[in-house]
Amino acid sequence: MHGALAAAVVDGLENANEEGLLTPQDVGIAFYGDVFRARHQRTRGMDEPKRVTDLDDPLEQQLLLDLWAAAAAAEPDRVAAPAAEGTRAPTPLTVQRAMNALLRSRCMPGAVAERFLLGTLRQVRKYLSNGDIRDQAREAVNQRVTSDTEVVIGHSLGSVVAYEVLCAEPKNVRALITLGSPLGMPKLVFDRLEPAPTDGRGMWPRGIRSWSNLCDMHDVVASVKQLGPLFDVPGRWRTVNDRVVDNGWKVHDLGRHLTDGATGEAVASALHLAGE
Structure with a gap:
């Protein structure tokens, strides 16, 4: 993972x-994918x-149905909106329609x-509902955030893990960059964060001076x-x-996210800020 992703950050x-702000050797990778498989699983x-x-x-x-609703809102020309289900539990037919959409x-x-989508849903559910898996994933990231770490980049579920790690204890990190993040998904993700949001607002990660959030307009x-x-702290910059x-x-x-110039600008801005 390191070779391709570190090179993408530099690109x-x-x-x-x-150019010249970082080399691939300046980039570290945190991996926690193995925590989602039980030790006895050989395959x-x-x-x-x-x-x-x-x-x-x-x-x-419910995550699948929410993604369907998000896709329909973003692409009404391609994805039909789900019918209102009220408070009824999803039926197998509704779940199948969501996937097809x-x-x-x-x-x-x-x-x-x-x-890919099915695996992602399973990982998100395990992370949010299994305390042991959550602790292990956060510890894997926490071990990679050293005293030399200036910027943390989190992608997809990794942005949730990174956010919770940086909220848990003070670090030397000065900037967080989230890519394709589900942090704002109401109820299913945002309301399940640790620490829990207060009065509809999530905690600002400790010590972080800047936070850049990038996503594609069609990313459900x-x-x-x-x-x-959801996370701004009014009056405190x-x-x-x-x-x-x-x-x-x-x-x-x-x-695609890492090689985009917009991400490069966010990384550069964060590094310049950390060096002040």
Whole structure:
């Protein structure tokens, strides 16, 4: 992972006309994917859902329905809006319709889109509902955030993990960059954060002086594009710099995010701030 992602960070800086600020050796990678598999699982993917009918957990089903609603709002020309279900529990037919609708969106192109989405839903559910997995994932990230770390970049669920790690204890980190983040998803993610939001506002991570949030306009994982209203600290110059980017047909792809000049600008700004 390090070789490709570190090079992508450097490419992003070059695309922002900020050559020379970092080398690949300056970039560290935190990996926690192994915590989602039980120790006895010898075969990769043994616990991952293989078809939409395997989504039998209410949280996974509701996440899927919320992503469907986000896709319909972002792309009404491609994705039909879900019918109002009221307070009824999702039916297998409704869940199948949600998957079919998402596979027509720009966020889920390609033959592997369904398996990718199913795996993502399972990981999000496990992280938010299993305390042991949550602790292990956060510890994996926490170990990589050293006294030399100036900027933390979190992508997708990784942005949730990074946010919670930086909220938990003071660090030397001065900047957070979130990419394709689901942090703003109401009820299912935002309201389940640790620490819990107070009066509809999430905690500003300790010690962080700047926070840049970037997402593609068609990214349904980042269904809430503006994190500022949820995390800004009025009167204390703590505001999220929200920015919508265009990742082409790979709207949620980490590599596209990292090589984009907009991400390079956010990294450069954060590094300059950390050096002040």
